[in-house]
Structures are given as structure tokens and as C-alpha cells.
Amino acid sequence: MRHLIWFRTDLRVADNPALFEAAIEGAELSAVFIASPGQWRQHGMADIQRDFLARNLAALSSELSALGIPFTLLEADTFVEVPELLGRLVAERGIDALYANQEIGVNERRRDRAVQQTLSIPVRVYNGDCVVAHGSLAPRSGDMYKVFTPYAKAWLARVRAEGYRLLPAPRAQGQALAVAPVSLPDGQVSSEAWLAGERAAHRQLAVFCHERLREYGERRDYPDAEGTSRLSPYLALGVLSPNQCLAAVEAELGCLPLSRGEPGFSWVNELIWREFYRHLLVVYPRLSMHQPFKAETRALKWSNNQLSFDLWCRGRTGYPLVDAAMRCLNETGWMHNRLRMIVASFLTKDLHIDWRRGEDYFMSRLIDGELAANNGGWQWAAGTGADAAPYFRVFNPTTQSERFDAEGRFIKRWLPELAEVPVSAIHAPHEWLTRHGMAQAYPPPVVDHARARRHAIAMFDDLKDRQEAP
Numbered sequence: 333m334r335h336l337i338w339f340r341t342d343l344r345v346a347d348n349p350a351l352f353e354a355a356i357e358g359a360e361l362s363a364v365f366i367a368s369p370g371q372w373r374q375h376g377m378a379d380i381q382r383d384f385l386a387r388n389l390a391a392l393s394s395e396l397s398a399l400g401i402p403f404t405l406l407e408a409d410t411f412v413e414v415p416e417l418l419g420r421l422v423a424e425r426g427i428d429a430l431y432a433n434q435e436i437g438v439n440e441r442r443r444d445r446a447v448q449q450t451l452s453i454p455v456r457v458y459n460g461d462c463v464v465a466h467g468s469l470a471p472r473s474g475d476m477y478k479v480f481t482p483y484a485k486a487w488l489a490r491v492r493a494e495g496y497r498l499l500p501a502p503r504a505q506g507q508a509l510a511v512a513p514v515s516l517p518d519g520q521v522s523s524e525a526w527l528a529g530e531r532a533a534h535r536q537l538a539v540f541c542h543e544r545l546r547e548y549g550e551r552r553d554y555p556d557a558e559g560t561s562r563l564s565p566y567l568a569l570g571v572l573s574p575n576q577c578l579a580a581v582e583a584e585l586g587c588l589p590l591s592r593g594e595p596g597f598s599w600v601n602e603l604i605w606r607e608f609y610r611h612l613l614v615v616y617p618r619l620s621m622h623q624p625f626k627a628e629t630r631a632l633k634w635s636n637n638q639l640s641f642d643l644w645c646r647g648r649t650g651y652p653l654v655d656a657a658m659r660c661l662n663e664t665g666w667m668h669n670r671l672r673m674i675v676a677s678f679l680t681k682d683l684h685i686d687w688r689r690g691e692d693y694f695m696s697r698l699i700d701g702e703l704a705a706n707n708g709g710w711q712w713a714a715g716t717g718a719d720a721a722p723y724f725r726v727f728n729p730t731t732q733s734e735r736f737d738a739e740g741r742f743i744k745r746w747l748p749e750l751a752e753v754p755v756s757a758i759h760a761p762h763e764w765l766t767r768h769g770m771a772q773a774y775p776p777p778v779v780d781h782a783r784a785r786r787h788a789i790a791m792f793d794d795l796k797d798r799q800e801a802p
């Protein structure tokens with residue numbers, strides 16, 4: 333029996349259900365990855381993520397060669413060419429079955445259907461990216477979960493009852509092979525600040541669990557505190573699985589925290605958010621197509637102010653924490669969750685710019701860009717999502733700054749022009765800068781927050797009025 337494992341966003345050998353199943357006793361296994369640069373461009377993939385992908389593929393190639401599994405890198409510019417390319421490979425190698433882990437975007441699902449229709453061999457697809465398989469949790473009403481809290485309750489009940497499944501890497505299937513080279517067209521932006529490969533991801537996971545898991549709930553909202561795991565780039569490419577995250581938590585704490593208030597539970601809760609957004613994307617494919625979850629919000633009248641958008645992108649809005657966050661994103665390809673919420677709220681509720689422009693911009697910059705979480709986060713902030721913040725709850729960028737970067741340390745790290753501003757003025761520095769003859773150093777606020785907030789609420793009130801009109 334010859335089995336082909338097709339790697340996609342599951343770049344790991346351990347806890348990889350498709351690889352595990354493909355490697356059954358007696359099967360002769362080979363592996364393939366298909367680079368699709370044209371498709372990645374269409375999906376707006378960031379250069380830094382492409383670079384990180386290439387480096388993780390190289391690490392995977394080396395893991396596979398140690399297991400004696402030959403690895404081939406192919407290229408199909410877009411998904412449309414994939415079925416034919418795979419068909420040729422399957423015929424050349426006399427493959428009997430193809431194995432892969434499910435991907436959830438609409439284009440990925442179309443590609444996979446086309447592959448199944450084209451190949452005359454069995455195509456076996458597994459859940460490799462969630463602890464609880466997509467679509468497998470449904471309320472008794474028969475409808476699908478749209479709100480996080482009941483989804484999380486059902487998720488926790490399932491994991492309490494059934495636990496989670498952690499699969500080992502397959503046994504070596506022969507002598508180690510020479511490492512297959514991985515050369516992808518160069519990304520323009522280096523991801524070297526992040527170590528690549530499963531081993532690096534596991535080291536980072538273990539260090540996080542040992543040093544920061546217990547205090548995560550208290551520290552996770554402070555961008556300067558290094559309180560979170562920074563594992564999102566690995567989870568986004570499947571270098572690490574969520575089951576492995578749970579196993580590391582359990583190993584560290586001696587038990588899995590599955591109830592609110594237990595140490596470590598808040599981190600598990602974030603993994604549930606990740607799965608909730610993936611569940612929504614599977615159940616509501618329109619989310620993959622730039623559609624709001626709440627259909628009525630299509631009528632919102634977003635602003636087209638290009639200048640404001642550019643100021644937001646470049647970190648020149650005059651709101652220091654927003655600007656520091658955007659410059660951090662532009663320079664490093666990563667942004668802290670609290671800051672993602674603040675800048676997303678600012679773009680949509682203060683500048684009244686369409687959340688989809690922010691979503692695209694994030695995608696084009698993030699090393700952890702991931703459709704489900706990015707879309708979910710943006711729609712949550714914009715008030716258009718399934719489980720959005722109530723539309724009248726608008727983040728105040730100045731009070732958020734006072735609360736979560738009280739000393740202005742994060743701000744000063746990214747806005748060197750504010751180095752001399754005292755803490756008392758750091759969250760709204762314009763007046764201080766003017767008084768000290770430094771007004772040129774940093775822009776005044778691009779909007780008045782109180783007025784902008786009223787406008788945002790009016791936009792949503794308009795929507796309600798329309799719905800209620802006979």
C-alpha cells in the first residue's frame with residue numbers, strides 16, 4: 333500500500349491525525365506540500381508569514397527525512413491547478429490513498445472537493461486543528477451555536493467527558509533520508525525573530541506553561557508584561573496543535589483546568605475562542621467571503637476616508653497606544669490581543685472605516701494571520717459579528733491606554749518621539765508637546781473620541797430604526 337500525506341496548515345509530525353493514520357503498519361509513505369503563491373497573494377498572506385511558512389517547511393522536511401519519509405515540495409500557482417498536479421503525482425507514484433487534515437476556508441474546501449472528484453483513489457480527511465471537531469457541537473434545538481458562552485460550555489462538557497486525543501509521531505519507516513531542500517520564492521520580510529519548527533514551538537510552549545500560565549489571567553491584558561504565550565504563529569500554521577497545548581497545561585498543573593476560576597483556565601478559554609471562530613467559519617461559510625455575520629449590518633455607512641486609513645496604518649493617529657500598536661505590527665508582524673481589540677475598535681468606531689479594510693491590513697502584516705480568528709476579532713470589534721461587543725460599548729483609546737499601559741512603557745518603546753513626555757501626559761500628549769514647543773514631533777488626535785463615539789452609535793441606531801420601520 334502506498335500512502336501520500338498532503339501537508340497544508342498542519343506542519344508537524346506529532347499529533348498529526350492524517351500522518352498518523354497514513355503511516356499504518358506496512359504502508360509505504362511519502363509526503364507532499366503544494367506551495368500556491370498566487371492563491372496566497374489572493375488571500376492577502378503577509379510576507380513575514382510566507383517566510384515563516386518556508387522556514388517551518390524546511391524544519392518539517394528535516395523531521396520527515398529523519399523518519400525515512402520522502403518529502404516533495406510542488407508548486408501550483410492557485411488552488412485551481414492542484415487537482416491535476418496531485419493527480420499526476422498519484423499516478424507517477426502508484427499511490428493507493430491520499431491523507432490530509434481538513435482546512436476550513438471556503439476556497440480550501442472547494443479545492444478539496446475538486447481533488448476528491450478528480451482522483452480515483454480514496455481521499456481521507458481528518459480533524460487536525462481543533463480539540464473538538466468543527467461542527468460536532470450543536471445545541472439540542474438543532475440550530476448551530478452563534479454565541480461564545482454556550483459554545484464554550486458545550487466544549488468544556490465534551491472535553492470533561494471524552495478528554496482529548498494526543499497522537500504520537502509515526503515510527504520511522506526506514507533509514508533516515510537526505511533532507512529534501514525547501515526553496516520557496518523569497519519573502520520580502522524576514523521572520524527570523526521567531527524560531528521555526530516543532531521543537532522550537534514545544535520549547536516555547538513548555539516555558540510559557542512553566543513560567544507564565546498560572547498568572548496568565550492577571551497579566552494577559554498588559555502589552556508590556558509578556559504575559560501571553562506568543563504561540564499564535566505556530567498554531568496558525570499547525571506547527572503546534574491545540575491538543576498539544578492542553579497536554580502541556582496538564583503536564584504543568586497535574587490536571588486540566590476546565591472550570592472558571594481554576595489556575596490556567598483563562599488560557600484554555602482562549603483556545604476555546606480559537607475553536608469557536610473556526611466553528612463559525614465552518615458553519616457559516618459566508619464569513620470566508622467578506623460578509624458580516626449580522627446581515628443587517630451590510631447597510632452600515634462606513635467612511636471611505638483614505639487619509640484617516642493611512643494614518644491608522646502608519647501609526648500616526650495622535651492616539652499613542654493605537655500608534656504604538658500599529659508600529660509594532662508593521663515592524664514585527666505581531667500584535668498583542670488587547671492592542672488588536674483597541675486598534676480594531678479605533679478604526680471602526682472612531683474612524684468609521686469598514687472593518688474589512690482593517691481585516692485585510694492585518695492579514696497583510698501578521699505572522700499569525702489566520703482567517704477565522706482575524707475575521708472573528710474584527711467582526712467582534714466592529715459590532716457586525718455573531719458574538720460582538722454591544723454596539724454602544726466603544727473602547728475609549730485614552731482610558732484603555734491609562735489602564736493597560738499605565739506607565740506608558742509600551743508606548744515609549746514604539747514612539748521614540750515621546751521619550752521625554754512625562755507619564756502624566758503620555759496617554760494624551762498633544763497639549764504637553766505644544767506647551768514645550770514640540771508639537772511637530774507627534775500629530776494631534778485625528779478625531780475627537782467623544783464625537784466619533786456618538787457618530788458610531790448613531791450609525792448603528794440608524795440601522796435599528798430601519799429594521800423597525802414598517
Ligand SMILES: Cc1cc2nc3c(=O)[nH]c(=O)nc-3n(C[C@H](O)[C@H](O)[C@H](O)COP(=O)(O)OP(=O)(O)OC[C@H]3O[C@@H](n4cnc5c(N)ncnc54)[C@H](O)[C@@H]3O)c2cc1C
Pocket residue numbers: 552560561562563564565567568602603605606607609667668669670672673676694698700701702703705706707708709710713
Ligand atoms: C481584530 C483581531 C484580529 C485578530 N487576528 C488574529 C489572527 O489573524 N490570527 C490569530 O491567531 N489570532 C488573531 N486574533 C486573536 C488574538 O489576538 C491572537 O490569537 C493572540 O493575540 C495571539 O497571541 P498569543 O499567542 O500570545 O495568545 P495567548 O493569549 O497565549 O492565547 C493562546 C492561543 O489562543 C488563541 N487565541 C487567543 N486569543 C484568541 C482570540 N481572541 N480569538 C481566537 N483565538 C485566540 C491563539 O491561537 C493563541 O495563540 C485577533 C484578535 C483581534 C481582536
